[in-house]
Amino acid sequence: MSSVTVDATTPYEVRVEPALDLAGTVSATLSPGTAVILTDSDVGPLHAPSAEEALRSAGWVVLNTVTVPTGEASKSLSVYEEVVRSLARAGLPRSGTLFALGGGVVGDLGGFVASSYMRGIDFVQLPTSLLAMVDSSVGGKVGLDLPEGKNLIGAFLQPRLVAANLDWLETLPPREVSQGLAEVVKMGLLAGGKFFEDLSRLEAARSGEVETLQALILHSVRYKAAIVAEDEREAGLRAVLNYGHTIGHGLEAAAGYDLPHGEAVAAGMLSAARLGSERFGTDLLPTHEDLLRSAGLPLEVPTVDVETVLAAMGRDKKRRNSDRPGEYRFVLLRDVGRPERDVPVGIAEARHAIGAVLAN
Ligand SMILES: NC(=O)c1ccc[n+]([C@@H]2O[C@H](COP(=O)([O-])OP(=O)(O)OC[C@H]3O[C@@H](n4cnc5c(N)ncnc54)[C@H](O)[C@@H]3O)[C@@H](O)[C@H]2O)c1
Ligand SMILES: [Zn+2]
Incomplete structure (x- = not known):
């Protein structure tokens, strides 16, 4: 099995394969029509020509390949404007399709473009980073950043198809592989079972072993898909995916x-594991440390001001609105595979847990 179906309101397939037959995969879902490919300046030169060629061979008319600068700064209103205007100039019709070939930045930006251009056109995710394959290409959250904060503008738009060619990962820098593995570790801890057991293969994944990468990506997609199917618009359950993100987002902002x-x-x-051991008497910190080390991730971050994080x-x-000042709600683990949402954590406890992961 190299694919997972996401049972969203409109179900779609996520295919994950080495040497993926892009033409065949796309044709199995969508009849050929008019398309634009969106990519970034790192991914485009490496992978856009072959993707374009595959689409043409399947009968698509590719009007243009639009390339945005690589990096988070492309999830901005100004780049968004450039992209929608280039679709308009290319003459992409309402019946057209936008293909996002790249990491999470291109996927989030492309999805928001597709959700709004002519009130919405078909959207296909072609994720090229590990993070995009395991996380951002699935679930339909798309959007942009504002100077006031990340992801403050957005929409829900489920893609018609997600097609990931594992060969694309061959050009992904090692540090980016580890960024994706952080989300894999997160989901394996949340899911438990066979997924968690397969986290013993993280080192092999890092060294590029294709079967292992495929197994871990499919586990992640299956886990995320099950949650999205239950809670497409993040009314509740989907919040478990925020494990490690409450403090993680605070650290990113402070840095x-x-x-x-x-x-x-x-x-x-790591902070959440500490909070979990205080709250539930668990002993999962060493497990977290071992997994994150195998994923090639540091166990502490350069120091930042704790009050800024809080x-x-x-x-x-x-x-x-109902959250009390000085109190945060966390996802904590009662055990591997047993997350608990909405655990209230006071400011003093949070301060302590953050302090423990800062390098001196
Ligand atoms: N929508 C969601 O549900 C969701 C979930 C998680 C993250 N995100 C978003 O995803 C973004 C992060 O995604 P990301 O980590 O993929 O970042 P990214 O898109 O910036 O990609 C990381 C870097 O890797 C490069 N790259 C990607 N694929 C490559 C390849 N095959 N070969 C060589 N280089 C390649 C990119 O050009 C970029 O420089 C953030 O904006 C985040 O908010 C969204
Ligand atoms: Zn994340």
Whole structure:
């Protein structure tokens, strides 16, 4: 099995294969039509020509390949404007399809473009980073950042198809592989069972072993898909995916977004493991440390001001009006495979757990 079906309101397939037959995979879902490919300046030169060629061979008319600068800064209103205007100039019709070939930045930006251009066009995710394959390409959250905060503009738009060619990962820098593995570790800890057992293969995944990468990606997609199917619009359950992210997001903000997301989430999970052992008497900290080390992630982050982290956590968009000041809600693990949502954590406990993951 190299594919997973996401049972969203409109179900779609996620295919994960080496040497993926892109033409065949796309044709099995969509009849050929008019398309634009969106990519970034790192991925485009490496992988856009072959993707374009595959689509053409399947009968698609590719009007244009739009390339945005690599990096988070492309999830901005100004780049968004450039992209929608280039679709308009290319003459992409309402019946057209936008293919996002790249990491999470291209996927989030492309999805938001597809959700709004002509009130919505078909969207296909072609994830090229490990993070995009295991996390961002699945679930339909798309959006942009504002100077005031990350992901503050967005929409829900499920893609028609997600097609990941494992060969694309051959060009992904090792540090980026580890960023994706942080989310894999997170989901394996949340899921438990065979997925958790397969986390013993993290080193092999890091060294590029294709079967292992495929297994871990499929586990992750299956886990995320099950949650999305239950809670497509994040009314409740989907919040478990925030494991490690409450403090992780705070650390990223306090570091001025200089800290890679996976490294921030790794530190956030270590903090959460400490909070979990205080709250539930668990002993999962060594497990977290072993897994994150195998994923090539640091066990601490460069020091930042703890009060700035706490303040950023207080501004998180996932906070509710009913949340008390000086209190945070965490996802904590009662055990591997047994997450608990909405665990209230006081500011003093949070301060302590953050302090423990800062390098001196
Ligand atoms: N929508 C969601 O549900 C969701 C979930 C998690 C993260 N995200 C978003 O995803 C983004 C992060 O995604 P990301 O880590 O993929 O970042 P990214 O898109 O910036 O990619 C990371 C880097 O790797 C490069 N790259 C990607 N694939 C490559 C390949 N095959 N070969 C060589 N280089 C390659 C990119 O050009 C970039 O420089 C953030 O904006 C985050 O908010 C969204
Ligand atoms: Zn994340």
